[in-house]
Amino acid sequence: MAGIFITGTDTNIGKTAVAAGLAGALKxxxxxxxVMKPVQSGAAARNGKLYSxxxxxLMDVIGEQGETGLICPVLLREALAPSVAAELEGKTIDLNLIRNAYLELERMHDIVIVEGAGGIAVPLKNKFLISDLITYLGMPAIIVARAALGTINHTFLTLEHAKRTGIPVIGVIVNNYRGGVAEETSPKIINELTGIPVLGIIPHDPAIDxxxxxxxxxxxxxxxxxxIERIIHFIF
Structure with missing residues (x-):
């Protein structure tokens, strides 16, 4: 049994697409x-009910027909940090609910790909951050980073936080590569500065939405x- 937590250096960097692609490749x-999305902020509404x-x-990409209550146990209406969105709705994020859902999914599968919310230091409740959730679930992480200018700083700080909080990092995936000097040179510098491998660079695909x-x-x-083989070797 194994799990991989997909987190990132920021929001809107393609964590969902990367997590789905990795799940599909492993399948x-x-x-x-x-697959699992423990907390969805900015949940959409359908027939008067929220959904993630x-x-x-994630489910569609791998053809999963699982119980959505397990796959996304916490739905929040506002597209804000989960702690803020929950407070506005008068909700309390139940960490035991998340952990029990993850353990059930882990029991049912060889590998569970878990996607976080926003970046690694986003608060879920009070001072409990995404990084705390990763350690609470006892999982290694993959960091998704932008390909654009500025990613060296963001990725370095994210990896330093992961190191400080004791999270095993499998590696960095650079997403949405479009070309350019900054994009071409950043992955090598990230590896040299941090010692963490860049697992690969995913090119921009305008068809992904x-x-x-x-x-x-x-x-x-x-x-x-x-x-992929490096990821498999790490978790098994």
């Missing part, structure tokens, strides 16, 4: 893969661009 290798568009995207449920070629892009 194609013969693993029974589960990120969780649905999580909000509208369009996966584009994300699974094949992950298979072609990411060192």
């Amino acid at each position: 194609n290798k013969g693993y029974n893969v589960g 568009q990120d969780a649905e995207f 999580v909000e509208w449920g369009r996966p584009g070629d994300i699974v094949s892009l992950v298979e072609e661009s990411i060192d």
